[in-house]
Amino acid sequence: MEKPQIILYAQKSLNYTLFDCKWIPYSAKFVVLGNHARGTGAIQVYELASGDVKLVKETEKLKAFKCGTFGASKVETRHLATGDFDGNLNIWDLERLEQPIYSVKAHKEIINAIDGVGGLGIGEGAPEIVTASRDGSVKVWDPRQKDVPVAIIEPAENETKRDAWAACFGHAYNSHERCVCSGYDNGDIKLFDLRNMCLKWETNVKNGVCCLEFDRKDIIMNKLLATTLESKINVYDMRTQNDAHGGFAKVTEKAHDSTVWLGKHLPQNREVFMTCGGGGSMYLWKYSYPPNRVAKDANGEEMGVPGTIQLLQNVGLSSQPISGFDWSPDKLGLAVSTSFDQTVRVIVCTKLNSI
C-alpha cells in the first residue's frame, strides 16, 4: 500500500477514434481530439463531475485532428493549437470554435507531433509552436507571424526524407534561449539550438522514436525522455555534453513488451514519468540521479553519468494502444488518457507526494 496506485476514476466510451487529449489549464476540463468514421475531425470538451465526465462542448471540422497543445497560449485565453491529418496547423479559441484564430498549411503531410512553449506562465520569451510531419520537416511557428514559419528544420536537398514522428521544446530558461528536439522513424534524434540556429547534437537509437519530452521546458536542459518502438525507453542526462562519448549519457529500459507510444513527465515532479504502451498498459517510473552526475573521462573532459529508473507501478487499463495521455497541471496525480478502443479515461495516481 505504500506504492503509488493508479486508479481509474471515470471512463467514457465514444463513437470516434481518439488521438489526443489535453487538460485545459486552470480547470477541471479536458479536450479530446480525434476523427469520426466519416473522416471529419472532432474536438470535444469534457468536464469532471462527481465520478463522471460530462460533455461540455463539441465541434466537427473538415479534417481529422492528430495532436494538440496548449503550450503556447496564455492562461486566460487558452488557445488550443492543433495539427491535423492534412498538415494544417490551427489555433482555436475554445470559447469560439467556429473559426480558428490562426491557420496555416504547415506541412504537405500529416502532422505527427506538436508542442508549444512560452505560454501558460511557464518560462519567458515568445510563444512558439513546433510541428513535426511525415514530410520529414520540423517547423517552428510564432502565432504572431502568419504563413511563414520562424524556423524550418529539414533534410538537405539530396538526402532521403524520413518521417518526423516526435518534436518537443526545451531549454527555454530565458527569453532568448530555446531548443527543439525531433525524433524520426529511423531512430534519429536531433537537437537544435534556436538561438544560434544550429544543430547541437544528434544520435540514433536504432528504433523509431515515438515520443520525446524534456522533463521541464523552462529550465536549462536536464533530462530528455525518448520512447521508441520495440519497447525501449531511453532517458538522457542533458547537463553534460561530451561528443567523444556520443553526446549525452543515457539509461535504457525495456518495458511494455510492445511499442512505447508515449512518455510524459509529471508536471509537479520532474523525476516521475508515465509511459504508455501499445498493449494498453501504463507504467509509472521514477528516475534517480547517480551520486555524481559528472565524471572525468580518459582525456580528462567532463562527461555525464546516467542515473537509474525504477518502476513504481503499472496497470493495464485497455487492450488497445494508448494514443494520448496528459497529466493535469493543477492537480497532482490526475491524468486523462485516450486509447484506440475509443474510450477516454480519467485516472488518479495516489501517493505521488511521498515519493
Next chain:
Amino acid sequence: MSDYEKKMIELQFQMKENQTYMHDCFEDLESWTKDIKEKEKKILEEPNSIKNSNKGLPPIRAIATTKKKKKKTKKDQVETSQKQKKLASYDYRAWDKIDVDKMCQEIDDKKTSSSEYTTDEEWEEEQRKVKAEWEKERGNQFFKDNMLNEAINCYTQAIQLDPLNAVYPGNRAMCLLKQEKYGAAEADCTLAIELDSKYAKAYHRRGTARFKLGKFEEAKKDYEMLLKLEPNSKLAQTELNKLEQLVESRNLVFPVFKKEEEKSQKPLRRILIEEINDDSIERNEIKRNLDEINQKIVLTDKDESLFSLNDKKQELEVINEKLENVDLKEIEPKPDFKKIDKPENIMKINVNKAIPEAPNNGYQFKKDWQLLNDNIESLAKYFKKISPEDYPKLFLNGLESDHLSKILVIFSEYFLSDSEIDLFKCLKYLSSVKRFQTQFMFLTSNDKKAIEKLMNHIKSLSERYQKNELEDLIKKYQF
C-alpha cells in the same frame, strides 16, 4: 487462530483500508474540482484587453532559411534590370532619352522596401535594431516601476545592440540621474549628444547633472543650448532662471578667515545692546501669562479620574472653572502685516512699495490690484496711470463689486481734487465697462454717496462738456 483465518482478517482489513483510501481520494478530487471551477470563472471574467495583449513579448525570431531564398530573388531582379538598362557609351541618342530622376526614384523605391536586403549584414543589422528597441521598451517599463538597476542593464544591452542610437544612452542617463550618480549621468549625456547634437532631452539631463555637480557655468551653457533647441519650452526657461538665481545668490558675503598672526591685536570692547523692537518684550509677557495659566490649571489626582471616556461633560466644567480664575494681562497684538486694523502704522511701512506700471490686460491689473490692495493711496496712484480708454479692455470680464466700490472711493477722494485727471472721461469709460449696470444695482450706501459727490462735481463743470454727453453720463449714474 489458524494462519488461514489470520490471513483472511488481514485481507479484510486491507480491503477496508483500500476502500477508505479510495473514498478519501475521490472526495479530495471532488473538492478540488469545485475549487478549480471557481478559479476558472474568475479567470474567464477578466476583461478582454488583458487577454489580447501581445506587448512585452520579444520580437519574432529570425528566419534562417527563407532569408537565403530572398537573397536569391533579389539578385535575380538586379541582374535582369541591369541587362535591360545597360546602354552603350556611344549610343548618344539613348543617353539623351534617359530620365535620371526616374532612375533615382527607382533606386530609392528599392531601398525603402524593407523586406529586401542585398546582404546578410544589412538584414542582421535590422534584426539587431529591432532587438535594441525591444530592450529599450523593457528598460522603460523597469524605469516606470522604479527598478533602476534592471532598467540600466536593459539600456546597456540596447546600446550594445545598436550603438548609434542616441536615445539609449539618454535614457540610461535619466536612470543614473535618479540614482544620483551625476558623474556617470553626465558622461552618458555627453555620449548621447555626440550621437545626436540636437537631442534636447540630453542637454536638459546633462544640465541637471552638471548643476548637481556644482558645474554651474557649464550647466548654464547646456540650458542655453536647450533653449535654443526648444525656444517655446517653459521648462527650459524656468530651469535657466533657477540657475541664474542660484548663481546670483552665491554672491554672498562670506566670513573672513584670518590667520592668528594677521588678526588684530587690539583689546575687545564691550558694547551695550539696546532692544528697540517690541516683539521680545511682548514675547516675555506672553510667556508669563502662559506660566500663570499652567499654574492655575494644575491637575490633581481627583481631576485625572475625570479624564475617563464617560464623563466628558464634567471634565469640561472643571477646566472651565479653572480658566475663570486666571486673568490674563492685556497684550497689544503684534503688528500683523496682513490685517488692516491699524491703517496709520501700515501706511508708514508700505509707503516704499513700488507702484507698478499701467497694466496691459485684466490679469495684470488684478495682480497689481491685489498687491496694492491695502493701501488706498498707492492704489489711487496706480489707477491714475491707467488711461480711461483702457478701462473696457482691462475689465473684459466685467467689474467686480469690491473693485467698483474702491474705484468710486478713489474717484471721489483722490481724483476729485486732482486737476490733472479728466474725471469726465474716467466716468464715461467706466460706465461703458461690461456688467457695469448690474454691478451698479448692488452698490452700498457709501458708494452711492461717493457717486453723488462725483455727479455734483461733474455738474459744476458743465461748461466744459457738451450738454447731451453730460446728460447721458448723469443718466447712467442715476439710480
